[in-house]
Amino acid sequence: MTHPPSHRAGGFTLGELLVVSMLMTGLTVAIAQTWRYLAVDIVDLRTRARLSQELRIAVESLAEDMGAVVGAAPMGGDGVLLCRDSGQTPNGLADWGAPDIVVQYYLSDGKLIRADQSTGAEIVIAGDVSSFTIEDLPGSLLRMILEVRRRGLSRQVTFMWSSP
Amino acid sequence: MGASARQDHAAGGDVPGGAFRRRHPPKAAAYTLLELQVTLVILGAGLLAMPPLMAMQSRQIRHVEAWCRSGPTFYVVSQSNRWLRRLGAPAQMETEAGHSPWTPPVTGQQEYDVELKSLTEDLDARIIQAEVTLRD
Numbered sequence: 001m002t003h004p005p006s007h008r009a010g011g012f013t014l015g016e017l018l019v020v021s022m023l024m025t026g027l028t029v030a031i032a033q034t035w036r037y038l039a040v041d042i043v044d045l046r047t048r049a050r051l052s053q054e055l056r057i058a059v060e061s062l063a064e065d066m067g068a069v070v071g072a073a074p075m076g077g078d079g080v081l082l083c084r085d086s087g088q089t090p091n092g093l094a095d096w097g098a099p100d101i102v103v104q105y106y107l108s109d110g111k112l113i114r115a116d117q118s119t120g121a122e123i124v125i126a127g128d129v130s131s132f133t134i135e136d137l138p139g140s141l142l143r144m145i146l147e148v149r150r151r152g153l154s155r156q157v158t159f160m161w162s163s164p
Numbered sequence: 165m166g167a168s169a170r171q172d173h174a175a176g177g178d179v180p181g182g183a184f185r186r187r188h189p190p191k192a193a194a195y196t197l198l199e200l201q202v203t204l205v206i207l208g209a210g211l212l213a214m215p216p217l218m219a220m221q222s223r224q225i226r227h228v229e230a231w232c233r234s235g236p237t238f239y240v241v242s243q244s245n246r247w248l249r250r251l252g253a254p255a256q257m258e259t260e261a262g263h264s265p266w267t268p269p270v271t272g273q274q275e276y277d278v279e280l281k282s283l284t285e286d287l288d289a290r291i292i293q294a295e296v297t298l299r300d
């Protein structure tokens with residue numbers, strides 16, 4: 001009496017599939033938990049780098065303009081007019097007109113704008129700006145507070161300026 | 165069955181019409197366990213390399229933003245020399261009040277009446293060339 005050769009069908013049993021499914025689920029959950037924190041960290045790092053970059057550009061731009069400033073005047077609380085000494089023979093006085101260069105910094109729609117009133121050119125200096133506060137203090141002092149905010153993080157820089 | 169008949173059977177010669185018939189079905193294309201293991205090892209190495217990179221990036225960004233994290237106050241010192249103002253020298257940003265303003269790199273005892281003839285700025289090379297006329 002001969003028996004037909006019995007060969008096992010190629011495939012997984014239900015038990016094997018269940019074990020593999022459980023392992024895969026556990027692994028996926030573990031990886032997702034890890035990456036959840038990493039993803040938050042990545043977003044946080046990008047936000048901090050962005051805010052630092054926006055502030056740095058604003059500080060450099062203000063430093064460039066304020067080197068030649070001989071007069072400054074607040075403008076509505078969230079803007080400032082700067083009078084840069086210029087001309088063939090700089091006189092050291094704030095003329096608020098030619099040959100001096102009048103530059104305006106103001107906040108518009110979350111952006112810090114630099115407007116050169118002699119040429120009419122306007123450029124965006126920094127984004128994510130939540131406030132740009134100008135205060136006229138006693139003793140020809142001017143205080144400017146620039147705050148940038150993004151995704152719940154904020155950074156702030158204060159400038160104190162007095163007439164040269 | 166003779167040798168000729170065995171050869172016909174092996175080559176599928178017994179199929180009506182003489183059509184060719186393979187005796188073994190083609191092997192299904194699939195990854196071997198070794199290939200899968202190599203893939204998982206590479207993936208695992210990639211995932212393990214991420215946390216150190218994140219830590220390094222975090223350190224670098226903390227270093228980059230160190231200047232503004234505490235909400236600094238800058239005391240802006242405009243140029244007191246009119247020619248430095250005219251040449252566009254930036255203001256000095258002091259972090260403490262009462263510091264001496266930056267000493268301009270222009271010296272001389274004599275105060276001349278200066279007329280600016282031309283001004284050329286090469287910001288890439290950080291060179292400013294000015295042609296002036298001096299009068300006593």
